[in-house]
Amino acid sequence: MNNNIVPLNELISQFERLPGIGKKTAQRLAYSILNQPPERAQKFADALVNARQKIHFCKCCQGFTDKEICDICENIGRDKSVICVVAEPKDIFTFEKTREFSGLYHVLHGLISPLDGVGPDQLKIKELMARLSDSTVKEIIMATNPTVEGEATASYISRLVKPLGVKVTRLAYGIPVGGDLEYADEFTLARALEGRNEI
């Protein structure tokens, strides 16, 4: 730091702890706070504390909510026979944005990753299995990322769930809509061929 104004440096280092925010950006953001009226800083501070205090995980799907059970789980209009299984709470919002899915969700809070010391016990798999105990759920869609960890987690859960007579599906692989064949990698292209549909 090129100044010895303690509260300024403290604010800069708080911004720097955010993901993807480097030193320069942190400085710029801190200065922007100093250029705003004090009420703005207070509002920002309140929003931080408020969000962290009030938001926790839904008892049912483990997604974000400020209630006991989240709005999606409680919505009687949603199809309770399908559960879309995702790695992180924010993935729910990504799917909701498509407006194409009317079932329920389940958040694992991570993926199986032996290298990072994450095994099935650290994930919310027990909670998923509990939701399958009555026979309401007919299908679970594994919507984890198409990475080694995502695939491993999907097949682990698939092996657990199939014996219960629940159908397990996986998101389709293929070329992205609006994408260019020239830029598609060979693995994606191979999967797109494999999964071809009649038109």
Added chain:
Amino acid sequence: MNNNIVPLNELISQFERLPGIGKKTAQRLAYSILNQPPERAQKFADALVNARQKIHFCKCCQGFTDKEICDICENIGRDKSVICVVAEPKDIFTFEKTREFSGLYHVLHGLISPLDGVGPDQLKIKELMARLSDSTVKEIIMATNPTVEGEATASYISRLVKPLGVKVTRLAYGIPVGGDLEYADEFTLARALEGRNEI
């Protein structure tokens, strides 16, 4: 927003109000807060309020400080005969980083810009003139940006200050160190030629 969790949306919109932070980044930052322990959010909140409450402008140079007079103005080791005039408080830190300047600073808090309705009266020019009233100051260095507004402000102040017998200088124009001639624009190159030095 694709969720109706009010405290989350409020936090996202607070991040979005920061300069250069778009919707996606704001969401990412908000989620990162939810993934940290509540004490971290509280610390961040405290830093925001603290910085905004404690930091104000130095009575002398108008730069940032949490005291009445900033450390630079109060440092008896600094050369009180030279004042470097800058547009924004953060510019002081930029110059301090060079470790090449041992004089004092003065922050104008803006530049003359008729289009934005900013005239000399909105800037801290009166405060600068007050600092020149005894004859301690022998030189002022105009270190405003090399833009139309920066130049206009520099020459306005120069006209005010020169009659007091104070030398007024301007930062040198030229090619940046480590820069490539090929990428220097014609105006910069012309100024670099004009300001050439014997070696």
